[in-house]
Structure formats: C-alpha cells, structure tokens
Amino acid sequence: MDSGPALRVENSATLKPLCRKTYVLDTNVLLHDPTAVNAFKQHHVVIPMTVLEELDHIKDRRDKTVSREARIAIQMIDKVVDMATPQQIQEGVEVPGSEIDGMGPGTLAIFPDQLLGDNTDVPFLDGTTDQANDNRIINVALRLQAENPNEFICLVTKDINMRIKAKGSGLLHVEDYRRDRVLDDIDLLAKGYEHIEGDFWSTISEVDTLREGDCTLHRVPRASLPGAYANQFLYDDQDFMAFVKRVDDEHVYLRCDSRDSLMNKRFWGLAPRNLEQAMAMALLDDEDVDMTVLTGPAGSGKTLLALAYGLHAILEQKKYSKLIVARSTPPIAEDIGFLPGTEEEKMAPWLAAFDDNLEILHGTDESCHGSIDYVKERANIQFKSLNFMRGRSFNNAYIIIDESQGLTQFQLKSVISRVGADSKIVVLGNLAQIDNKYISPLTSGLTYLVEKGKNYSHAGIMHVNGIVRSRLAAFAEENL
Numbered sequence: 001m002d003s004g005p006a007l008r009v010e011n012s013a014t015l016k017p018l019c020r021k022t023y024v025l026d027t028n029v030l031l032h033d034p035t036a037v038n039a040f041k042q043h044h045v046v047i048p049m050t051v052l053e054e055l056d057h058i059k060d061r062r063d064k065t066v067s068r069e070a071r072i073a074i075q076m077i078d079k080v081v082d083m084a085t086p087q088q089i090q091e092g093v094e095v096p097g098s099e100i101d102g103m104g105p106g107t108l109a110i111f112p113d114q115l116l117g118d119n120t121d122v123p124f125l126d127g128t129t130d131q132a133n134d135n136r137i138i139n140v141a142l143r144l145q146a147e148n149p150n151e152f153i154c155l156v157t158k159d160i161n162m163r164i165k166a167k168g169s170g171l172l173h174v175e176d177y178r179r180d181r182v183l184d185d186i187d188l189l190a191k192g193y194e195h196i197e198g199d200f201w202s203t204i205s206e207v208d209t210l211r212e213g214d215c216t217l218h219r220v221p222r223a224s225l226p227g228a229y230a231n232q233f234l235y236d237d238q239d240f241m242a243f244v245k246r247v248d249d250e251h252v253y254l255r256c257d258s259r260d261s262l263m264n265k266r267f268w269g270l271a272p273r274n275l276e277q278a279m280a281m282a283l284l285d286d287e288d289v290d291m292t293v294l295t296g297p298a299g300s301g302k303t304l305l306a307l308a309y310g311l312h313a314i315l316e317q318k319k320y321s322k323l324i325v326a327r328s329t330p331p332i333a334e335d336i337g338f339l340p341g342t343e344e345e346k347m348a349p350w351l352a353a354f355d356d357n358l359e360i361l362h363g364t365d366e367s368c369h370g371s372i373d374y375v376k377e378r379a380n381i382q383f384k385s386l387n388f389m390r391g392r393s394f395n396n397a398y399i400i401i402d403e404s405q406g407l408t409q410f411q412l413k414s415v416i417s418r419v420g421a422d423s424k425i426v427v428l429g430n431l432a433q434i435d436n437k438y439i440s441p442l443t444s445g446l447t448y449l450v451e452k453g454k455n456y457s458h459a460g461i462m463h464v465n466g467i468v469r470s471r472l473a474a475f476a477e478e479n480l
Contacts, residue, residue: 026157
C-alpha cells in the first residue's frame with residue numbers, strides 16, 4: 001500500500017537566537033548620557049553601589065554641568081526601581097519601554113559591591129586610595145563573570161585606562177559607550193559642501209526649472225545627488241556653483257549661485273578670504289537658517305565670521321537686540337565663582353578670543369579700544385557661561401556658542417533648547433582640540449549636532465578650512 005509521497009527534508013539555516021547580555025555601567029557613562037539605563041533594550045543592566053555613591057557626591061558639586069547630569073541620572077534610576085523591593089532591585093527590575101520583538105523587557109539591578117571581598121577563585125583588585133572606586137566597579141564585573149561563566153558579562157566605561165585594567169584583570173568583554181556615535185569615521189562628517197569633479201551638468205540626466213517667488217530653482221533627480229541635504233553648497237571644476245534649497249524623496253532643488261557674488265559679501269567690513277568662508281557667510285546671512293554650525297581648525301576664521309555677522313545683523317540690519325557669547329568653562333575652572341567681579345568679568349579669561357577678534361575688526365580705528373567698548377555697549381554684547389544658561393530662554397538674540405567640541409550631545413541639546421523666538425544660534429568648534437578626557441571626535445556633541453542638523457531644513461553646516469592666521473599657524477596645525 002502506497003503511503004504517499006515521501007517528505008522531502010531540506011537543510012535550512014536557523015537564526016541564532018538573540019542573546020540576553022549583562023552590562024555593568026561605570027559612572028562616566030551615566031554622566032555622559034543620563035538616560036543610558038534605557039539604551040540597552042532587552043539586556044540586563046547592573047549599576048554597582050559605588051556608581052550611586054559617586055553620583056551622590058557629584059550631584060552636589062559646584063560644577064553645574066556635571067551636577068545636573070548626575071541628578072538626572074539618579075532620577076532615571078529612581079523611576080525604574082521606585083516601587084521595587086530590595087530583593088527585586090538586586091535581582092533586576094523591568095525597565096519600561098525596553099521590550100523588543102521576541103525578547104522580554106530589559107532589567108536594571110543595583111549590585112551591593114561594598115559586600116565584595118577577596119576571593120582566591122575570582123580576580124580581585126584591592127581598594128587602594130587612588131583607584132578604589134574604579135577597582136570596585138571592575139570587581140563587580142569580574143564576580144558576575146565568575147558566577148555566570150556561560151553568559152555575556154560586559155563592563156561599559158568611557159575611561160580608556162579602566163578598560164585596559166579590566167582586560168588585564170581577566171574580564172573578557174569591555175566596551176566604550178557607543179550609543180552616541182553617529183559616524184564610524186570622522187572623515188565622513190558632513191562639511192556643508194560637495195565638490196563635483198569635472199562638469200556638474202554632464203552628470204545630470206534630466207533637469208527642469210521652476211519659479212518660486214523671486215527665486216529660480218533647478219529640479220534634478222534625487223538619484224543624481226543621493227547624498228544631498230538642505231542648505232548644502234555644490235560646485236564643480238568649471239563655473240558651476242549652487243545651493244540646495246530643499247530635498248524631497250524624488251528631487252533636489254538647486255538655486256544657482258555665483259562665486260563672485262559669494263566672494264563679494266561683506267559683514268562689518270570683513271571680506272571672505274576663501275570660498276569656504278564665503279559659503280559660511282552666506283549661511284549666516286540666510287533668513288531661513290536658524291542655526292549655523294561652523295567647524296574647522298584653529299585659525300580658520302570661525303569666530304571672526306560669527307562675530308562680524310552678529311555686529312552686522314544687530315547694528316546695521318537691526319535684526320536682533322543683543323549678542324550673547326557663551327562657552328563652557330574648562331575643567332581647570334569648574335566654578336567661575338571664585339573669580340572676582342560680575343559674571344561677564346568672571347568669563348573674560350575664557351572669552352579673550354572675542355576681544356582679539358573685535359580688535360581685528362576695529363584695529364584700524366583711530367581709537368581701537370574706544371571703538372571696541374562702544375561696539376560692546378551698542379550691540380549689547382553679553383558673555384555667559386554655559387553652566388548658567390540652563391533654565392533661561394533667549395528671545396530676539398544672536399547667540400554664539402564657542403568651543404563646543406568638548407560638550408556632550410546632551411549638553412548641546414540643553415543649550416540649543418534655550419533659543420527663543422526670533423533668535424539665531426551659531427555653534428563653533430574644532431574637533432582636533434577636545435580637552436574632555438571622556439569625549440572623542442566621534443562621540444563629541446558637535447559631531448552629533450552636525451549629523452543630525454544636516455537633515456533639518458533650518459540648519460546650515462560649514463567646515464571652514466584653510467588657516468588664515470599666518471603661515472606659521474598653518475604649519476603648526478598641519479605638521480606639529
């Protein structure tokens with residue numbers, strides 16, 4: 001009797017099941033991103049008691065930046081463990097909103113590392129005075145790895161030396177915190193312009209022209225310029241120069257410009273010395289651009305351009321009522337309160353570059369210092385520390401944020417969210433001069449802002465190249 005056709009069995013590839021991992025967080029991760037407890041989705045997050053103790057000390061510091069972030073991190077942890085019992089907190093409490101398909105929610109646990117002691121079966125770093133806290137956090141990861149040999153246990157820290165120590169102590173998995181990375185290579189960072197080799201129009205298959213108000217736009221297929229974004233400049237080796245007005249799913253809309261007209265722009269008597277400066281000046285003067293981000297090496301003219309436009313816009317065009325210059329005080333001066341004088345006088349040592357640039361703009365005046373004082377008063381120039389800008393709102397103001405490369409994305413967001421109605425903000429930074437030990441060019445808030453801002457129709461990006469200080473400065477930037 002025929003039992004029917006035989007079943008045909010084929011080999012099929014089986015998907016590897018998602019592995020639930022355990023991540024032990026260092027204090028600097030929570031200071032870098034206070035919302036980090038929500039970043040690990042379905043995985044298990046462990047926060048050693050030592051981290052909570054460090055956050056407790058930091059939240060009362062005079063440094064308003066890190067103390068605020070410590071408090072936010074503590075509040076984020078409290079939201080998760082608020083109603084849990086001590087046993088649940090040590091085993092793991094579900095993190096709301098961390099579910100993904102096929103896996104349950106992630107969990108957050110507090111590890112009482114003050115109970116850990118030397119154990120001959122587990123590597124143990126002693127509590128020497130200088131390294132006690134780092135060692136206690138590493139010990140937590142080592143203990144979890146010893147107790148769960150078949151699980152993925154990973155220490156996450158932004159401290160390079162701590163990562164080396166952990167690996168040297170036998171910890172198999174140690175990582176930097178990478179959630180804030182928007183690029184794999186800093187060379188891929190948007191520059192605000194694209195140079196097309198040869199003749200641009202020879203690369204375009206079709207184009208049509210339309211009129212919008214007093215502006216003529218050329219519409220080309222998006223496939224011809226797949227990397228284009230709003231407020232980007234395009235130029236070729238011929239005479240072609242264009243500005244990307246907007247982009248949609250199918251087309252890129254270009255406004256043709258002239259290099260001569262860009263190079264003939266003037267702000268407060270300042271003329272561009274290269275094409276990148278000219279393009280930056282065009283972005284600064286664009287009514288539709290609320291935020292301009294200028295990156296580039298020291299001496300490329302970023303600060304001078306931003307300041308010259310501010311004086312032009314306030315004193316000649318009457319667009320804004322005040323010019324606010326702000327930067328974060330360096331770590332060596334965590335609290336400017338010890339310096340004498342008003343807030344502006346306290347900030348003077350960190351904002352001397354603006355006085356230098358005012359001298360450049362008025363150096364030929366008969367009374368240079370008299371002109372500078374007069375301009376400061378007329379333009380209502382105010383110097384602020386970023387540490388004291390939070391909680392305020394600035395309306396009808398032209399705002400310059402200097403030395404932004406040392407800020408985290410969280411810090412930059414909190415500053416930009418202060419910008420009020422009828423205001424423009426200019427963010428300046430040089431990714432080659434980061435003095436924050438936990439920030440690299442890839443994780444800088446400036447890099448994050450450039451990559452996120454390029455897709456916003458009211459933001460402009462420009463990398464200003466070319467050293468214009470002196471031939472010696474150019475040599476130092478390129479070779480030393």
